[in-house]
Amino acid sequence: GEFRNIESEVIQKFAKENGYIIATGGGTPVYQENSNAIVQNGYVIFLDRDLEKLERIGRTLSKDMDSLEVLYKNRYNIYRGISNRYVPVKENIDETLDFILRGLVRDEIISCKWA
Secondary structure, three states: OHHHHHHHHHHHHHOOOOOOOOOOOOOHHHOHHHHHHHHHOOOOEEEEOOHHHOOOOOOHHHOOHHHHHHHHHHHHHHHHHHOOEEEEOOOOHHHHHHHHHHHHHHOOOOOOOOO
């Protein structure tokens, strides 16, 4: 649809640049041209959140838990395949952020004295 076309145009444009953080929805990397663009010049973090914590209201493809589980199963290998870092999302946002930052330091994407 039109949304996916616009999404792909934005991904294609900004993935070529440096210094941007691009946060995508779950369907974005399913399209090969998006996955290719995302990995060409970036560091990809897969934020893996408990399915029961994801929003389902107003989301056509993930309207119920069964639909969401099918989507997750079908997309999981794509997400892992393009990611440089896997992050299991914690209930405590500070713990999740700490995990992300320590991974970025370990992979020499950023430097930080506290890590």
